[in-house]
């Protein structure tokens with residue numbers, strides 16, 4: 253994108269023109285919603301309430317991180333962990349899980365929007381989200397859910413025409429910390445799409461720890477477009493002298509331009525071995541670690 257400053261100026265003007273009342277935005281801590289929150293805050297100041305919903309499906313330390321970074325905005329943090337786990341209980345189908353998370357978001361949002369008297373919703377939808385949802389690949393929950401159900405006067409999507417790398421450029425120009433501008437994408441439904449089958453608290457604890465280890469080992473050193481761990485199922489292993497039925501964790505690291513296609517990264521064997529060793533020794537009840545070689549297509553980046 254050639255004219256970042258012009259984009260910023262024009263979107264602030266447009267937000268000011270489109271929003272004639274109190275507005276809310278769901279802040280996830282990712283680069284998309286953060287950019288939108290800053291643009292909207294510059295446009296309408298305290299008429300904006302950013303809401304961070306702690307779904308319990310977030311990465312390790314995420315909630316504390318968000319509170320610190322956005323402490324100068326009117327940030328509202330909602331603890332909705334129990335609601336999300338309840339909504340996901342018994343759900344094994346990937347699309348139903350996505351819808352369940354989307355609906356739990358809607359319910360939280362409706363409550364908060366009503367309390368605040370907010371008539372406008374700002375969303376960090378970007379171009380690839382629209383293409384993939386319209387193409388019927390997956391229902392990205394920030395596109396498929398909120399707008400149709402909540403009776404807002406207006407939905408504003410300031411970065412709906414941008415690709416991810418363009419959003420990052422805007423983030424840098426807005427002065428957001430590198431921690432946000434260079435942040436890997438993280439899906440709206442959170443860790444629920446990194447657990448095959450039903451989501452439980454135990455699986456969430458395992459996959460959250462595994463994600464933290466993978467990020468520690470790979471993000472700085474290899475700057476992948478996206479890297480994470482997913483929990484597959486249980487398999488037989490042996491720990492000490494005892495046979496165990498432990499979790500299988502898959503590690504994924506991809507390079508990509510915009511998430512529409514992706515290549516599995518060729519990582520040094522020693523690094524992969526270190527990740528395996530840390531995951532199996534630091535997380536109880538994990539007995540096997542795999543590395544995913546599949547490009548997109550035929551796989552998607554996430555496991556569900």
Ligand code: XMP
Pocket residue numbers: 350384390391392393394437438439440441445478511512548551552553554555556
């Ligand atoms: P896939 O797995 O479809 O992912 O190859 C492409 C990019 O989109 C992210 N992703 C999502 N983001 N809601 C989101 O906001 C979703 O439901 C969702 N599913 C996937 C994924 O992490 C990758 O960056």
